Amino acid sequence: xxxxxxxxxxxxxxxxxxxxxxxxxxxxxxxxxxxxxxxxxxxxxxxxxxxxxxxxxxxxxxxxxxxxxxxxxxxxxxxxxxxxxxxxxxxxxxxxxxxxxxxxxxxxxxxxxxxxxxxxxxxxxxxxxxxxxxxxxxxxxxxxxxxxxxxxxxxxxxxxxxxxxxxxxxxxxxxxxxxxxxxxxxxxxxxxxxxxxxxxxxxxxxxxxxxxxxxxxxxxxxxxxxxxxxxxxxxxxxxxxxxxxxxxxxxxxxxxxxxxxxxxxxxxxxxxxxxxxxxxxxxxxxxxxxxxxxxxxxxxxxxxxxxxxxxxxxxxxxxxxxxxxxxxxxxxxxxxxxxxxxxxxxxxxxxxxxxxxxxxxxxxxxxxxxxxxxxxxxxxxxxxxxxxxxxxxxxxxxxxxxxxxxxxxxxxxxxxxxxxxxxxxxxxxxxxxxxxxxxxxxxxxxxxxxxxxxxxxxxxxxxxxxxxxxxxxxxxxxxxxxxxxxxxxxxxxxxxxxxxxxxxxxxxxxxxxxxxxxxxxxxxxxxxxxxxxxxxxxxxxxxxxxxxxxxxxxxxxxxxxxxxxxxxxxxxxxxxxxxxxxxxxxxxxxxxxxxxxxxxxxxxxxxxxxxxxxxxxxxxxxxxxxxxxxxxxxxxxxxxxxxxxxxxxxxxxxxxxxxxxxxxxxxxxxxxxxxxxxxxxxxxxxxxxxxxxxxxxxxxxxxxxxxxxxxxxxxxxxxxxxxxxxxxxxxxxxxxxxx
Amino acid sequence: xxxxxxxxxxxxxxxxxxxxxxxxxxxxxxxxxxxxxxxxxxxxxxxxxxxxxxxxxxxxxxxxxxxxxxxxxxxxxxxxxxxxxxxxxxxxxxxxxxxxxxxxxxxxxxxxxxxxxxxxxxxxxxxxxxxxxxxxxxxxxxxxxxxxxxxx
Numbered sequence: 047x048x049x050x051x052x053x054x055x056x057x058x059x060x061x062x063x064x065x066x067x068x069x070x071x072x073x074x075x076x077x078x079x080x081x082x083x084x085x086x087x088x089x090x091x092x093x094x095x096x097x098x099x100x101x102x103x104x105x106x107x108x109x110x111x112x113x114x115x116x117x118x119x120x121x122x123x124x125x126x127x128x129x130x131x132x133x134x135x136x137x138x139x140x141x142x143x144x145x146x147x148x149x150x151x152x153x154x155x156x157x158x159x160x161x162x163x164x165x166x167x168x169x170x171x172x173x174x175x176x177x178x179x180x181x182x183x184x185x186x187x188x189x190x191x192x193x194x195x196x197x198x199x200x201x202x203x204x205x206x207x208x209x210x211x212x213x214x215x216x217x218x219x220x221x222x223x224x225x226x227x228x229x230x231x232x233x234x235x236x237x238x239x240x241x242x243x244x245x246x247x248x249x250x251x252x253x254x255x256x257x258x259x260x261x262x263x264x265x266x267x268x269x270x271x272x273x274x275x276x277x278x279x280x281x282x283x284x285x286x287x288x289x290x291x292x293x294x295x296x297x298x299x300x301x302x303x304x305x306x307x308x309x310x311x312x313x314x315x316x317x318x319x320x321x322x323x324x325x326x327x328x329x330x331x332x333x334x335x336x337x338x339x340x341x342x343x344x345x346x347x348x349x350x351x352x353x354x355x356x357x358x359x360x361x362x363x364x365x366x367x368x369x370x371x372x373x374x375x376x377x378x379x380x381x382x383x384x385x386x387x388x389x390x391x392x393x394x395x396x397x398x399x400x401x402x403x404x405x406x407x408x409x410x411x412x413x414x415x416x417x418x419x420x421x422x423x424x425x426x427x428x429x430x431x432x433x434x435x436x437x438x439x440x441x442x443x444x445x446x447x448x449x450x451x452x453x454x455x456x457x458x459x460x461x462x463x464x465x466x467x468x469x470x471x472x473x474x475x476x477x478x479x480x481x482x483x484x485x486x487x488x489x490x491x492x493x494x495x496x497x498x499x500x501x502x503x504x505x506x507x508x509x510x511x512x513x514x515x516x517x518x519x520x521x522x523x524x525x526x527x528x529x530x531x532x533x534x535x536x537x538x539x540x541x542x543x544x545x546x547x548x549x550x551x552x553x554x555x556x557x558x559x560x561x562x563x564x565x566x567x568x569x570x571x572x573x574x575x576x577x578x579x580x581x582x583x584x585x586x587x588x589x590x591x592x593x594x595x596x597x598x599x600x601x602x603x604x605x606x607x608x609x610x611x612x613x614x615x616x617x618x619x620x621x622x623x624x625x626x627x628x629x630x631x632x633x634x635x636x637x638x639x640x641x642x643x644x645x646x647x648x649x650x651x652x653x654x655x656x657x658x659x660x661x662x663x664x665x666x667x668x669x670x671x672x673x674x675x676x677x678x679x680x681x682x683x684x685x686x687x688x689x690x691x692x693x694x695x696x697x698x699x700x701x702x703x704x705x706x707x708x709x710x711x712x713x714x715x716x717x718x719x720x721x722x723x724x725x726x727x728x729x730x731x732x733x734x735x736x737x738x739x740x741x742x743x744x745x746x747x748x749x750x751x752x753x754x755x756x757x758x759x760x761x762x763x764x765x766x767x768x769x770x771x772x773x774x775x776x777x778x779x780x781x782x783x784x785x
Numbered sequence: 786x787x788x789x790x791x792x793x794x795x796x797x798x799x800x801x802x803x804x805x806x807x808x809x810x811x812x813x814x815x816x817x818x819x820x821x822x823x824x825x826x827x828x829x830x831x832x833x834x835x836x837x838x839x840x841x842x843x844x845x846x847x848x849x850x851x852x853x854x855x856x857x858x859x860x861x862x863x864x865x866x867x868x869x870x871x872x873x874x875x876x877x878x879x880x881x882x883x884x885x886x887x888x889x890x891x892x893x894x895x896x897x898x899x900x901x902x903x904x905x906x907x908x909x910x911x912x913x914x915x916x917x918x919x920x921x922x923x924x925x926x927x928x929x930x931x932x933x934x935x936x937x
Contacts, residue, residue, distance in 0.1 A: 065875050072883030073871040073890055075818020075858035082817035162812065163801065227822040227830060227884035227918050277820070277884035278918050309823045465906040473910060526882025526919050681878040681924075688921030689881065715827035715916070723912045726922040 056596075059539035060743055063681035066531040067547070068524070080247040080274035081231035081306045088233070089118055091295050091305035092165035093288070094155040094172050095314065096147035099181035099708025100384040103143050103174065106155060111168040116160035118299045120172060125294060128263030134253060134285050136195075139350040139387070141261050141290050147176070148349035149386045150709045151314025158295040158303050181708040185323065185346040185381035193382040195347045196355040198362045200376040200435050200637030207373035209329030209337035213409040217326065217402040218774040220702035221346075222319040222693075224391050225720055226525075228277015230287040230315045231306040234296035241268030242293045243552075247276040249283040251521045252558035261290045262297065269293065272552040279525035280693070281390030282316040284563055285352050313713035317352045317389030318703055320345040320380070322361070322398035328406045334416050334424040338373040339434070341365040343399060345388070347380040352389030354380040359499060360395030362637065363435045367403040368446045368492035368647045369425040371434040376637070384708045390563055392693060393753040396493040401775055404489040404758035408765070419454050419488055423447060427492070433645075436637060441628075442644045443736040443744075445673050450490060452732045453649045453671040458486075461653075461667050461728050470655050470662035472724055477657040484666075485656065487762025490649040491754030494642040495738075495747045496566040500632045503643070505567070506557035507574035509537065509582050510620035513611045515545025515597065516579070521552070522559035522571040527749055528682035529567045533575050535678055536742050540579035542596040557624065565646070565747025568678065569740070574625035576742040581621035586613060627740055644738055648672040648751035650691065650759035652727075656767040661779025663699050665727040665760055672731065675738040675746030683748050687731045690752025696721045697753075698760035702776050787851040791816065792860030800847035807831045807842040810857060818858040818887045822916075829915035832888035833857045839895045841914075858887035861894050869932060870894045877928025881919035889915045893929050902934035 058064040071077040108120035123130060123142040130144055131137040143154035155172050159165040182188055189197075232246040241264065248254050248271075255271045262269060276283070288305045295303040307315045322345050329338040343361050347354035362378035391397075411418035426446040432439055471477035497503035508519040516537050524530045534546040559571045583595060590600030590608040599609040613619075627643040653666040668691045677683045693701075700719040704711040712718045737744020757775055765772050768782055786799050791814060798809045807824075810816045810833070819842055820830035826841040833842045834856040842857075861868045867875065870893045880886050889912060896903060896911040903911065908929055917925065930936060 063878065066878075066880065068883065069875040069880040070867065070871075072880050072886045073867065073874055074862055075816075075887045075890075077883055078817070079820075079884065081821065082811075084815070225918055227820070227828065227882065227916065229822065276882065277822070278882040280918070306821070308821075309825070463906065465904070467906050467910060473913070526884075528881065685878055685881060685920055685924055688923035689919045690921070692921035693918075714825060715823040716825050720916050720918065722914075722916060723909045723922040723926065726909075726926075729921065729923055 056538045056542055057544055058535060060535050060678050062535065063679055064531060066528055068530060078275050079228055079277050080245060081228060083233040083245055083274060083304065085233060085235055085302035088302040088304050089158040089160060089299060090162040090165040091156055091158050091292060091303050092169040093153050093291065094169045094174065096143065096150060096152040096154055098147060098176055098178055099150045100179040101147050101176035102179060103145055103147060104177050105175045107173040108155065110171040110173060111157055114164065114168050114171060116164045117157060117168045119158040119295050120155060120168065121294055121298060122155045126261060129260040132257045132261055132286055132290065133351050134353055135355055136351040148384055151386060156291045156295060158299050181384035183383055183385055183708045185344050185383055188381035188383045189344060189379045195351050195380040195382055196358050198358060198378040198637055200362055200374060202435055202437050202636065202638055203373040205373060207337045209331055211330050211332065211413055212327065213406055213413055214327045215406055215409060216773060217324045217405060219322040219398045219401055220776055221321040222391060222697045222701050223313060223703055223718060224280035224282035226278030226280055226282055229307040229309060229312040232288060232292050233302060233304045234292035235302040236296045236300055242296050243270045243272060244289060244293055245272045245274040246289055247274055247283060249279050249523050249525060249563055250561035251523065252553055253561065254286060254289050255553045257286055258289050258293055262293055267554060270552045270554045273521065273523055273550050276523060276525045279562065280392045281563060284390040284561055285317055287315045309715055310713045313710060314386055317387045319391035320347060320357055320388040320398065324399060324402040326402050326406045328410050330410055334414055334421045336369055336371040336425045339366045339371050340375045343378040345380045346383055346385055348383060348385045348387035350387045352387050354388065357395035360494065361399050363641060364396045364492055365399045365403065366434045367400060368427045368490055370427050370431055374434045376435060385705055386710060392690065393493065393750050394564065396491065396754050397757060400491040400754050401758045401761065404755060405773065408762055419450065422490055423450055426450060436633065436639060436641045438640050438642060440645065442739040443675060444645055444647060445734050445736045446647045449647050449649050449671045449673050449734050452734060453651055453669060456669055456730060456732060459730065470657035470664040476660060477662065481657060481659060483656045483658055483767040485654050485763040485767025487652045487759045487766055489755035489758035489762055490647065491751065492645055492647045493750050493754050495644040495646055496564050496570060496627050498630050498642045500630050503560060504624050504626045505559045505570035505574045506624045507571055507578055508556060508620060508622040509575060509578035510618050511582050511586060511614065512618050513614055516541060516543050518546065518548045518575055519551045519556055520548065520559050520571055521556050522567050523562040525562050527686060528679060531682060532568050532572060532678050536572050536575050537579050540576050541583050542594060544597050565749045568745050568747055570625060572742040572745065574623045577625055578621045578623035582619050585619045589613060646673045646746045646751045648755060650756045652759040652763040654760060654763040654767055656764060656782060658768060658782060661782035663764055665695050667728040668695065668756055668759065669730045671734055672751050673734045673746065674748050675741050676735050676744040677733050678743060678745050680733065683733060684731055686748045687752045688729050690749065691729055691756045692721050692726055694753045694756025695727065695760055698757045698775050699777055787848065789850050789853045789855055791855045792857060798847055804847050805843050806845040806847045806850055809847040810842060816857055816859055820884050820887055822884060829888040829892060830885050832891040834891060834895060839892055858890050861890055868894055870897065870929065873928040873932055877924050879920060879924040879928040885915055885917040889925060897932060904935065905930055
């Protein structure tokens with residue numbers, strides 16, 4: 047036996063920045079997204095959509111489509127044999143228009159044809175007769191008549207508490223689109239025995255599976271969902287889009303069917319961030335101590351439930367922000383209207399109130415004659431405090447004060463480039479340097495991690511030790527965030543085995559990993575992988591009577607006692623783990639209780655240059671400090687921070703879906719503006735590492751905190767530069783110029 | 786029927802009417818590397834080189850490309866060896882979902898071919914037609930900026 051020294055430290059483990067395994071194929075154009083799939087004999091699907099925000103369907107005539115050469119199917123709600131409605135939380139959305147359409151762009155019929163273009167023409171040939179109805183598009187009108195998905199009343203603390211200083215404000219947040227680069231797409235393949243395999247880009251494979259099975263009226267084992275390459279998500283893939291339609295068409299025609307939305311269709315094919323109207327009243331003592339916050343928060347949920355109930359919950363529970371407050375009263379409502387449905391988007395209800403409460407904190411500081419950062423420190427909410435809305439004791443790490451102080455103390459780098467293209471007028475060169483006004487804004491935000499309100503939130507993963515190394519089997523969606531790398535790193539550090547690969551399982555081979563949302567997969571699937579690895583190691587040590595394992599095999603007292611093949615001669619070692627976070631509960635009638643499993647805070651400091659004549663803004667830099675628990679992959683954390691900040695910048699100054707009586711006016715990348723590389727600010731980030739109480743190695747989710755307060759910080763900076771109140775985002779040129 | 790070269794290989798295609806080069810590449814030639822994210826020339830995900838010029842293949846009519854030389858993202862690497870733009874982006878954490886990545890690879894390879902020493906602003910202007918929704922562009926600027934001869 048050769049004596050080999052065991053390495054002390056595993057390469058590419060936790061804390062390192064290994065090259066992600068999917069980077070080379072993505073850079074070569076060889077990575078297969080759901081839109082790149084192909085099957086022999088494949089048909090193309092297309093969708094007929096409502097041109098009305100609200101109408102009764104009088105009749106649907108599919109005959110003109112079916113008479114076209116190459117058209118194999120034209121299906122309506124009458125072809126749905128299972129549940130006619132679907133929905134992530136509450137099934138209320140018809141699979142296809144069912145007697146009535148309730149938003150502009152609602153799916154009414156689907157077709158399948160030999161060529162993509164034929165399918166489009168066939169969809170256009172279907173004759174739908176509508177009787178137009180008056181759309182309900184104002185969420186305040188909707189709430190007044192009781193058309194809501196959920197209302198929440200929170201009353202917590204000393205109802206008699208009052209402050210000497212009062213500031214009030216009204217704030218609005220426009221509707222943001224997730225705009226992942228990959229549009230909705232998928233491929234359904236019938237199995238010839240009445241079942242179907244669906245290859246799909248999604249955030250939550252098993253939630254899709256349950257809804258597809260219900261609509262098809264099949265047994266769960268007859269429908270298998272497989273994750274295909276995903277071109278970004280940001281919340282847009284948490285609800286179903288074309289999943290059921292593809293399976294219906296494949297089962298009807300007996301042929302594989304592929305469907306890819308174009309960008310315009312994508313804009314109505316997924317839910318968006320809730321637009322918000324918010325009324326705030328803050329009361330404080332002269333020394334800045336917050337005594338009472340009253341808020342009314344109204345979200346427009348659009349036509350169907352989607353996740354409105356949970357988004358509203360977040361908006362209400364985080365209505366005060368990361369601050370202590372003696373007395374809180376919040377009224378929240380998610381209105382049901384005839385606007386396109388709203389649902390999940392990165393930040394999930396925590397973004398909207400942050401714009402409101404941080405504007406209020408700045409107003410309060412100004413009224414008190416206090417430094418706005420000091421005011422935030424005075425009221426900072428920390429571990430051991432109680433969330434002022436729910437009253438829940440904060441048990442995990444919450445280094446709010448350290449986050450704020452770290453950012454306050456970060457030197458401000460001078461990033462004036464001197465290049466005229468970096469002025470607010472950009473490459474249009476419309477801004478003379480002498481007219482530029484600079485402003486600085488500071489904001490802090492908080493969000494819950496993983497699912498809340500008593501949801502049975504779990505993630506399943508199976509780790510198998512083979513002679514080639516470890517396999518991590520999971521159905522968790524890698525949407526681009528880098529989970530695949532982090533899972534491998536966790537497994538390496540947990541086992542000492544360097545060869546690790548992630549194997550995606552379809553729904554028939556593993557249980558749910560839960561959604562890739564709520565910043566939860568590093569903690570949840572990461573937690574499952576860590577626990578499974580620990581069990582695998584324990585079994586390996588038992589088999590070999592060893593004290594350690596690595597890529598070579600099992601070791602005892604510094605000697606290799608069994609190679610991996612020897613260790614596994616009696617079969618592979620594997621462990622299936624179902625990981626749960628600390629149990630949460632539903633709120634009581636006052637909105638109180640142990641609602642959340644954990645929290646993260648982040649602060650942002652924005653520097654903007656404003657052209658006051660043209661109303662143009664360039665965000666020069668956004669610095670940040672973020673509570674990350676422990677950075678398992680620092681480069682990926684920075685990637686989430688920079689990407690999240692830019693989405694926050696987009697909401698602050700350019701991104702908004704424009705609706706006119708329920709009709710979307712800018713469903714394209716020409717008219718819905720997204721930040722380009724010329725719009726991107728420089729970012730300096732400080733990672734605050736105070737391990738949390740349940741994530742693997744103390745890690746917290748990091749995806750959403752960058753979007754919570756970056757928008758508020760940019761808006762504050764523009765206020766600082768212009769002196770305008772700017773109570774609405776996105777801030778438009780006319781808001782700055784004063785038209 | 787049109788004849789052109791794609792990544793150096795002679796190819797023919799029989800486009801229907803105003804079919805875009807992007808559709809021909811993806812749906813007829815099976816070259817799925819070029820991505821369709823907006824089909825309006827706004828996002829750059831479908832960027833290819835057409836006779837050495839950087840174009841959005843969604844805005845080019847295949848019928849107009851007879852006799853042309855097309856280079857797609859699949860033609861950027863030298864066999865198993867990644868192009869230095871690809872290597873830098875892999876090492877620099879500049880890839881997340883990757884849907885914009887092929888377009889950025891083609892645009893950046895084209896930039897460095899013509900201008901080996903771009904300033905950061907030159908780099909940003911050259912990539913202003915490529916929308917990335919994941920990275921916030923920071924890692925892309927750092928990875929590619931380090932390739933400029935100015936950075937050496």
